[in-house]
Amino acid sequence: GSRGAGDVTLVDSSRGASETCRRNIRALGLRGVSAVTAKAAAFLAGPAGAPMDLVLLDPPYELSEEELTAILTPLARGEDPWLAPHAVVAVERSTRSPEPTWPEGLGRFADKRYGETTIWFAEPT
Structure with a gap:
Protein backbone atom coordinates (compact mmCIF):
# COMPACT_ATOMS: atom_id res chain seq x y z
CA GLY A 1 0.00 0.00 0.00
CA SER A 2 0.85 3.65 0.11
CA ARG A 3 2.68 5.01 3.18
CA GLY A 4 1.82 1.91 5.21
CA ALA A 5 -1.86 1.83 4.24
CA GLY A 6 -3.39 -1.64 4.02
CA ASP A 7 -5.66 -0.87 1.08
CA VAL A 8 -6.21 2.27 -0.97
CA THR A 9 -9.18 2.93 -3.26
CA LEU A 10 -8.99 5.92 -5.61
CA VAL A 11 -12.37 7.11 -6.91
CA ASP A 12 -12.73 9.64 -9.74
CA SER A 13 -15.58 10.38 -12.12
CA SER A 14 -13.11 10.98 -14.96
CA ARG A 15 -12.33 7.81 -16.92
CA GLY A 16 -9.06 9.40 -18.06
CA ALA A 17 -7.96 10.19 -14.50
CA SER A 18 -8.86 6.69 -13.30
CA GLU A 19 -7.03 5.08 -16.22
CA THR A 20 -3.92 7.18 -15.47
CA CYS A 21 -4.09 6.03 -11.84
CA ARG A 22 -4.41 2.38 -12.94
CA ARG A 23 -1.37 2.72 -15.25
CA ASN A 24 0.65 4.25 -12.42
CA ILE A 25 -0.48 1.54 -9.98
CA ARG A 26 0.69 -1.14 -12.43
CA ALA A 27 3.94 0.67 -13.25
CA LEU A 28 4.80 0.99 -9.56
CA GLY A 29 3.71 -2.56 -8.74
CA LEU A 30 1.50 -1.36 -5.89
CA ARG A 31 -0.51 -4.02 -4.07
CA GLY A 32 -3.82 -3.24 -2.38
CA VAL A 33 -4.34 -0.11 -4.48
CA SER A 34 -7.24 0.19 -6.92
CA ALA A 35 -8.76 2.95 -9.05
CA VAL A 36 -12.50 3.14 -9.69
CA THR A 37 -14.29 5.28 -12.27
CA ALA A 38 -17.46 6.50 -10.54
CA LYS A 39 -19.09 9.55 -9.06
CA ALA A 40 -18.18 9.56 -5.36
Missing part, protein backbone atom coordinates in the same frame (compact mmCIF):
# COMPACT_ATOMS: atom_id res chain seq x y z
CA ALA A 41 -21.81 9.67 -4.16
CA ALA A 42 -22.74 6.68 -6.35
CA PHE A 43 -19.68 4.71 -5.19
CA LEU A 44 -20.48 5.43 -1.53
CA ALA A 45 -24.12 4.37 -1.99
CA GLY A 46 -22.84 0.81 -2.53
CA PRO A 47 -21.57 -1.75 -0.02
CA ALA A 48 -18.73 -0.50 2.16
CA GLY A 49 -16.33 -3.40 2.46
CA ALA A 50 -13.60 -2.90 5.08
CA PRO A 51 -14.04 0.28 7.17
CA MET A 52 -11.72 3.13 6.16
CA ASP A 53 -9.32 4.93 8.48
CA LEU A 54 -8.75 7.94 6.22
CA VAL A 55 -10.93 9.56 3.55
CA LEU A 56 -9.54 12.41 1.43
CA LEU A 57 -12.15 14.35 -0.54
CA ASP A 58 -10.81 16.80 -3.11
CA PRO A 59 -13.85 17.68 -5.23
CA PRO A 60 -13.82 20.47 -7.81
CA TYR A 61 -14.28 23.81 -6.06
CA GLU A 62 -17.44 24.43 -8.11
CA LEU A 63 -19.12 21.32 -6.63
CA SER A 64 -22.32 22.50 -4.95
CA GLU A 65 -22.89 22.17 -1.22
CA GLU A 66 -25.80 19.81 -1.99
CA GLU A 67 -23.51 17.54 -4.04
CA LEU A 68 -20.90 17.57 -1.26
CA THR A 69 -23.57 16.64 1.30
CA ALA A 70 -24.62 13.75 -0.98
CA ILE A 71 -21.03 12.46 -0.72
CA LEU A 72 -20.65 12.99 3.04
CA THR A 73 -24.01 11.50 4.05
CA PRO A 74 -23.31 7.86 3.09
CA LEU A 75 -19.88 8.12 4.72
CA ALA A 76 -21.59 8.67 8.07
CA ARG A 77 -24.15 5.85 7.79
CA GLY A 78 -24.44 3.58 10.81
CA GLU A 79 -25.25 0.32 9.02
CA ASP A 80 -22.56 -1.19 6.74
CA PRO A 81 -20.26 1.67 7.81
CA TRP A 82 -17.60 3.11 5.53
CA LEU A 83 -15.66 4.62 8.44
CA ALA A 84 -13.70 2.96 11.22
CA PRO A 85 -14.51 4.45 14.67
CA HIS A 86 -11.18 6.38 14.69
CA ALA A 87 -11.40 7.51 11.04
CA VAL A 88 -10.50 10.97 9.77
CA VAL A 89 -12.31 12.61 6.85
CA ALA A 90 -10.48 15.53 5.19
CA VAL A 91 -12.45 17.73 2.77
CA GLU A 92 -10.64 20.26 0.58
CA ARG A 93 -12.71 23.29 -0.43
CA SER A 94 -12.23 26.83 -1.65
CA THR A 95 -11.71 29.24 1.23
CA ARG A 96 -14.72 31.13 -0.21
CA SER A 97 -16.95 28.07 0.29
CA PRO A 98 -18.85 27.65 3.56
CA GLU A 99 -18.03 24.91 6.04
CA PRO A 100 -19.46 21.62 4.77
CA THR A 101 -22.83 20.60 6.18
CA TRP A 102 -21.82 17.62 8.29
CA PRO A 103 -24.42 14.84 8.33
CA GLU A 104 -25.48 13.20 11.57
CA GLY A 105 -22.68 10.88 12.65
CA LEU A 106 -19.83 13.07 11.37
CA GLY A 107 -18.42 16.11 13.20
CA ARG A 108 -15.69 18.66 12.47
CA PHE A 109 -12.70 18.67 14.78
CA ALA A 110 -10.35 21.04 12.92
CA ASP A 111 -9.83 23.17 9.84
CA LYS A 112 -6.73 24.63 8.23
CA ARG A 113 -6.50 27.39 5.66
CA TYR A 114 -3.81 27.42 2.95
CA GLY A 115 -4.29 30.54 0.82
CA GLU A 116 -7.32 29.86 -1.41
CA THR A 117 -7.81 26.39 0.09
CA THR A 118 -9.37 25.29 3.36
CA ILE A 119 -9.17 21.69 4.54
CA TRP A 120 -11.93 20.63 6.92
CA PHE A 121 -11.29 17.64 9.18
CA ALA A 122 -14.13 15.52 10.57
CA GLU A 123 -14.50 12.29 12.51
CA PRO A 124 -17.30 9.88 13.40
CA THR A 125 -19.35 11.12 16.36
Whole structure:
Protein backbone atom coordinates (compact mmCIF):
# COMPACT_ATOMS: atom_id res chain seq x y z
CA GLY A 1 0.00 0.00 0.00
CA SER A 2 0.85 3.65 0.11
CA ARG A 3 2.68 5.01 3.18
CA GLY A 4 1.82 1.91 5.21
CA ALA A 5 -1.86 1.83 4.24
CA GLY A 6 -3.39 -1.64 4.02
CA ASP A 7 -5.66 -0.87 1.08
CA VAL A 8 -6.21 2.27 -0.97
CA THR A 9 -9.18 2.93 -3.26
CA LEU A 10 -8.99 5.92 -5.61
CA VAL A 11 -12.37 7.11 -6.91
CA ASP A 12 -12.73 9.64 -9.74
CA SER A 13 -15.58 10.38 -12.12
CA SER A 14 -13.11 10.98 -14.96
CA ARG A 15 -12.33 7.81 -16.92
CA GLY A 16 -9.06 9.40 -18.06
CA ALA A 17 -7.96 10.19 -14.50
CA SER A 18 -8.86 6.69 -13.30
CA GLU A 19 -7.03 5.08 -16.22
CA THR A 20 -3.92 7.18 -15.47
CA CYS A 21 -4.09 6.03 -11.84
CA ARG A 22 -4.41 2.38 -12.94
CA ARG A 23 -1.37 2.72 -15.25
CA ASN A 24 0.65 4.25 -12.42
CA ILE A 25 -0.48 1.54 -9.98
CA ARG A 26 0.69 -1.14 -12.43
CA ALA A 27 3.94 0.67 -13.25
CA LEU A 28 4.80 0.99 -9.56
CA GLY A 29 3.71 -2.56 -8.74
CA LEU A 30 1.50 -1.36 -5.89
CA ARG A 31 -0.51 -4.02 -4.07
CA GLY A 32 -3.82 -3.24 -2.38
CA VAL A 33 -4.34 -0.11 -4.48
CA SER A 34 -7.24 0.19 -6.92
CA ALA A 35 -8.76 2.95 -9.05
CA VAL A 36 -12.50 3.14 -9.69
CA THR A 37 -14.29 5.28 -12.27
CA ALA A 38 -17.46 6.50 -10.54
CA LYS A 39 -19.09 9.55 -9.06
CA ALA A 40 -18.18 9.56 -5.36
CA ALA A 41 -21.81 9.67 -4.16
CA ALA A 42 -22.74 6.68 -6.35
CA PHE A 43 -19.68 4.71 -5.19
CA LEU A 44 -20.48 5.43 -1.53
CA ALA A 45 -24.12 4.37 -1.99
CA GLY A 46 -22.84 0.81 -2.53
CA PRO A 47 -21.57 -1.75 -0.02
CA ALA A 48 -18.73 -0.50 2.16
CA GLY A 49 -16.33 -3.40 2.46
CA ALA A 50 -13.60 -2.90 5.08
CA PRO A 51 -14.04 0.28 7.17
CA MET A 52 -11.72 3.13 6.16
CA ASP A 53 -9.32 4.93 8.48
CA LEU A 54 -8.75 7.94 6.22
CA VAL A 55 -10.93 9.56 3.55
CA LEU A 56 -9.54 12.41 1.43
CA LEU A 57 -12.15 14.35 -0.54
CA ASP A 58 -10.81 16.80 -3.11
CA PRO A 59 -13.85 17.68 -5.23
CA PRO A 60 -13.82 20.47 -7.81
CA TYR A 61 -14.28 23.81 -6.06
CA GLU A 62 -17.44 24.43 -8.11
CA LEU A 63 -19.12 21.32 -6.63
CA SER A 64 -22.32 22.50 -4.95
CA GLU A 65 -22.89 22.17 -1.22
CA GLU A 66 -25.80 19.81 -1.99
CA GLU A 67 -23.51 17.54 -4.04
CA LEU A 68 -20.90 17.57 -1.26
CA THR A 69 -23.57 16.64 1.30
CA ALA A 70 -24.62 13.75 -0.98
CA ILE A 71 -21.03 12.46 -0.72
CA LEU A 72 -20.65 12.99 3.04
CA THR A 73 -24.01 11.50 4.05
CA PRO A 74 -23.31 7.86 3.09
CA LEU A 75 -19.88 8.12 4.72
CA ALA A 76 -21.59 8.67 8.07
CA ARG A 77 -24.15 5.85 7.79
CA GLY A 78 -24.44 3.58 10.81
CA GLU A 79 -25.25 0.32 9.02
CA ASP A 80 -22.56 -1.19 6.74
CA PRO A 81 -20.26 1.67 7.81
CA TRP A 82 -17.60 3.11 5.53
CA LEU A 83 -15.66 4.62 8.44
CA ALA A 84 -13.70 2.96 11.22
CA PRO A 85 -14.51 4.45 14.67
CA HIS A 86 -11.18 6.38 14.69
CA ALA A 87 -11.40 7.51 11.04
CA VAL A 88 -10.50 10.97 9.77
CA VAL A 89 -12.31 12.61 6.85
CA ALA A 90 -10.48 15.53 5.19
CA VAL A 91 -12.45 17.73 2.77
CA GLU A 92 -10.64 20.26 0.58
CA ARG A 93 -12.71 23.29 -0.43
CA SER A 94 -12.23 26.83 -1.65
CA THR A 95 -11.71 29.24 1.23
CA ARG A 96 -14.72 31.13 -0.21
CA SER A 97 -16.95 28.07 0.29
CA PRO A 98 -18.85 27.65 3.56
CA GLU A 99 -18.03 24.91 6.04
CA PRO A 100 -19.46 21.62 4.77
CA THR A 101 -22.83 20.60 6.18
CA TRP A 102 -21.82 17.62 8.29
CA PRO A 103 -24.42 14.84 8.33
CA GLU A 104 -25.48 13.20 11.57
CA GLY A 105 -22.68 10.88 12.65
CA LEU A 106 -19.83 13.07 11.37
CA GLY A 107 -18.42 16.11 13.20
CA ARG A 108 -15.69 18.66 12.47
CA PHE A 109 -12.70 18.67 14.78
CA ALA A 110 -10.35 21.04 12.92
CA ASP A 111 -9.83 23.17 9.84
CA LYS A 112 -6.73 24.63 8.23
CA ARG A 113 -6.50 27.39 5.66
CA TYR A 114 -3.81 27.42 2.95
CA GLY A 115 -4.29 30.54 0.82
CA GLU A 116 -7.32 29.86 -1.41
CA THR A 117 -7.81 26.39 0.09
CA THR A 118 -9.37 25.29 3.36
CA ILE A 119 -9.17 21.69 4.54
CA TRP A 120 -11.93 20.63 6.92
CA PHE A 121 -11.29 17.64 9.18
CA ALA A 122 -14.13 15.52 10.57
CA GLU A 123 -14.50 12.29 12.51
CA PRO A 124 -17.30 9.88 13.40
CA THR A 125 -19.35 11.12 16.36
